[in-house]
């Protein structure tokens with residue numbers, strides 16, 4: 193089964209107007225499963241649409257199986273720590289990472305229809321403000337050195353920055369308290385359930401305890417190194433290499449050694 197029909201919007205619209213247009217389209221055609229790729233636009237537009245139609249929205253979908261009238265939807269749940277499968281028998285909205293599902297063959301005859309978007313006069317943009325553009329795109333980073341509350345003061349973060357530099361320009365990540373409470377780093381660096389999801393080749397966690405909400409953002413990292421002075425820190429159960437040591441001793445020594453090795 194491929195694409196049978198494509199709707200083309202005659203104009204670019206915002207999330208709220210898109211949602212209004214989509215609600216009409218779904219109601220007119222009685223569409224039951226509405227699937228979209230994750231994007232900034234859809235995160236808002238689909239959430240509004242699902243709410244308007246009182247239908248569930250399942251995010252981070254990784255697999256779908258149809259059996260009769262039942263659609264089995266598997267998604268990364270419980271803070272990314274489990275794959276959950278639910279049976280969908282009624283209308284549902286699904287959101288999946290863009291590259292998760294391979295495109296199927298195109299149908300031979302696609303019909304198209306141009307839609308006039310429904311404008312919503314009740315929503316008025318009062319002002320827009322550009323998000324400050326930092327250099328950090330932590331989601332795309334291949335190497336991340338991440339810092340937690342094990343650091344005693346903001347100035348000490350330079351130990352992590354030095355290590356990141358020696359590693360060839362790793363990005364700096366952090367746990368929630370560092371960005372949200374202490375505000376030592378901007379939210380661009382925040383990794384976790386409520387922060388950014390990362391999947392680098394190397395994730396070095398320094399002075400981070402490894403609570404599930406942090407793990408939820410970095411579990412897909414290829415190699416995880418944990419440096420923590422508490423042997424019972426939960427992070428040690430979720431790493432490839434663990435170093436039980438005071439970060440103030442270990443991190444400068446590691447940086448020094450790597451520098452020496454790279455000089456050779």
Ligand SMILES: Cc1cc2nc3c(=O)[nH]c(=O)nc-3n(C[C@H](O)[C@H](O)[C@H](O)COP(=O)(O)OP(=O)(O)OC[C@H]3O[C@@H](n4cnc5c(N)ncnc54)[C@H](O)[C@@H]3O)c2cc1C
Nearest residue numbers: 340341342367368384385386387399400401406421422439
């Ligand atoms: C709804 C919700 C969403 C959340 N979302 C997120 C999220 O997205 N990301 C996130 O990170 N958290 C999130 N949290 C918070 C999370 O539960 C933890 O509180 C947080 O991750 C802890 O941060 P931490 O590990 O830096 O600090 P702590 O838990 O205080 O851990 C500090 C660690 O540093 C170690 N340490 C101390 N001194 C040293 C030293 N000298 N050398 C080496 N190690 C040392 C300690 O042994 C300890 O393990 C969320 C919580 C909730 C309730």
